[in-house]
Amino acid sequence: MKHIERLIEKFPHLADSNHPNWGRIPSYMREGMMRYLVDGIQPGDFMAHVINNDMFGALGHADQNNAHLLWDYANFLLNYAPVGSFGYPEAVMDRVASFNRKRKELADEMDTR
Numbered sequence: 001m002k003h004i005e006r007l008i009e010k011f012p013h014l015a016d017s018n019h020p021n022w023g024r025i026p027s028y029m030r031e032g033m034m035r036y037l038v039d040g041i042q043p044g045d046f047m048a049h050v051i052n053n054d055m056f057g058a059l060g061h062a063d064q065n066n067a068h069l070l071w072d073y074a075n076f077l078l079n080y081a082p083v084g085s086f087g088y089p090e091a092v093m094d095r096v097a098s099f100n101r102k103r104k105e106l107a108d109e110m111d112t113r
Contacts (some may be wrong), residue, residue, distance in 0.1 A: 024072040040099020
């Protein structure tokens with residue numbers, strides 16, 4: 001549950017216990033969603049297709065559980081993910097690239113100390 005606490009710390013509105021869809025996203029998938037939203041780390045194939053709004057691609061990479069939960073993923077993103085972080089491939093590439101630049105700047109700064 002540590003990853004959930006970290007996501008809630010970054011996005012406090014996710015703590016709302018009345019959210020009907022977060023709980024339906026399998027626990028083994030939440031870490032990938034968290035790493036993408038909070039840290040800008042490229043998600044795996046299934047999650048990338050979901051975030052890119054490519055539901056046919058997502059179905060092609062889904063396991064038995066996730067194939068039935070595409071609506072829940074879409075609903076979660078629409079209601080809780082930062083604007084501009086999903087919906088088309090460029091959004092994912094831009095978010096990942098932005099976080100990579102920030103990580104590089106921090107690493108460069110630490111190297112100069």
